[in-house]
Amino acid sequence: MNHYLDFAKELNLILSEEDIKLDEPMKKHTSFRVGGPADIFVTPKNVDELVKVIRSCKERKVPYFIIGFGSNLLVKDGGIRGVVxxxxxxxxxxxxxNVIKVQCGASLAKTAREALKYSLSGLEFACGIPGTVGGAVAMNAGAYGGEMKDVLCNVTILDHDGNIKILSHDELELGYRTSAVLKNQYLALECEMNLKNGEYDEIKKTIDDLMGRRAEKQPLEYPSAGSTFKRPVGYFAGKLIEDSNLKGKTIGGAAVSEKHSGFIINKSQATAKDILDLISHVQKIVKDEFDVTLETEVRIIGEEI
Ligand SMILES: Cc1cc2nc3c(=O)[nH]c(=O)nc-3n(C[C@H](O)[C@H](O)[C@H](O)COP(=O)(O)OP(=O)(O)OC[C@H]3O[C@@H](n4cnc5c(N)ncnc54)[C@H](O)[C@@H]3O)c2cc1C
Structure with missing residues (x-):
């Protein structure tokens, strides 16, 4: 039962009809390919529409949530109440x-490829990270020794009152898979990144090398959200999981990847509950075996059925 049908009619006054969907299955918008329906799912066309949507949500006390490509999200089977x-x-x-100004709904990988076209170096690490620039800013995404913190100059955000502000590098409080954007649930609109002039062939070689390493080590053939757990200080999550004999462990359609134990994959039509149960199981066994707490890197949202 959708409790927000009247609110959807209000949003119809702000957005075009094709930009509002009701009961939209979130499995269509997450890389895990799981997740129940969002009551209202909107894709505003410009900042004016976006500000109006957020102000309306605030006024009517309707919860809202921003998503990118859903490549770091586990949406529960009951879906999301309110507006996505x-x-x-x-x-x-x-x-x-050497400055890239990019809107936060753009693909991070595409942005990195654009940088390559201009022989700009600094975003090579980002080529294989699925997701939007906004998601990468919020998560301070990183890989192979690089992270968003290294290249970001500033981010233009929308706060909860619908005010637009520019956050400087320091104000972004970028840390391991976190940022002021994530902590305060700001909406990142666009950002500026500072890159260095480089040699096209060198940059391309680094990108090809990193992409090759990903394809070799990661179970890219299955839906997942990348590394399920954060790296605990002094350990590697994948190694702890492997040493706990959990490689290949399945619950329902969810499995600990045989290829990379740090990835939980949707092996065969998993539900979000299968994945959550497997996450809890892995956390418990690793805690019992090694007294290490595995914290999820994947963001878990929504409601159970
Ligand atoms: C195969 C695979 C490999 C991966 N490898 C890596 C890796 O090497 N390194 C790494 O760091 N991550 C990796 N990830 C995880 C994921 O790709 C990153 O976390 C990515 O940055 C998430 O971007 P997204 O747009 O999909 O965000 P989403 O998953 O949609 O959202 C993630 C969080 O960001 C917030 N968010 C999204 N957009 C905005 C915005 N515009 N403003 C404010 N908040 C926003 C959301 O509210 C949510 O809290 C991998 C995932 C997969 C599936």
Whole structure:
């Protein structure tokens, strides 16, 4: 039962009809390919529409949640109450000298490929990270020794009152898989990244190398959300899981990847509950075996059935 049908009618006054969906299955918008329906799912076309949507949510006390490509999300089977906002129509990438100005709904990998075209170095690490620039800012995404913190100059955000502000590098409080954007649930609109002039062939070689390493080590053939757990200080999550004899462990359609134990995959039509049960099981066994607490890197949202 959708409790927000009247609110959806109000949003119809702000957004075009094709930009509002009711009871939208979140499995269509997450890389895990699981998740129940969002009551209202919107894709505003511009900042004006976005600000109006957020102000309306605030006024009517309707919860809202921003998603990128859902590549770090586990949405529970009961779905999400309120409004899910996707910035798929905010995807402009603008390069001037060695500064990239990019809207936060743009693909991070595509942005890194654009940087390559201009022989700009610094985003090589990001080529294989699925997701939007906004998601990468919120999560301070990183890989192979690079992270968003290294390249970000500033991020333009929308706060909960619908005010637009620019956060400087320091104000972004970028840390291991966290940021002020994530902590305060700001909406990242666009950002500027500072890259270095480099050699096209060198940059391409690094990208190809990192992509090759991913394909070799990661179970990219199955839906997942990347590394399920954060790296505990002094350990590697995958190694702890493997040493706990959990490689290949399945619950329902969810499995600990045989290829990389740090990944829980949707092996065969898993539900979010299968994945959550497997996460809890892994956490318990690793705690019992090694007295280490595995914290999820994947963000778990929504309601159970
Ligand atoms: C195969 C695979 C490999 C991966 N490898 C890596 C890796 O090497 N390194 C790494 O760091 N991650 C990795 N990930 C995880 C994921 O790709 C990153 O966390 C990515 O940055 C998430 O981006 P997204 O747009 O999909 O965000 P989502 O998953 O949609 O959202 C993640 C969080 O960001 C918030 N968010 C999204 N957009 C915005 C916005 N515009 N404003 C404010 N908040 C926003 C959401 O509210 C949510 O809290 C991997 C995932 C997969 C599936």
């Amino acid at each position: 906002i996707k910035l798929s129509k905010f995807s402009n990438i603008d390069i001037k000298d």
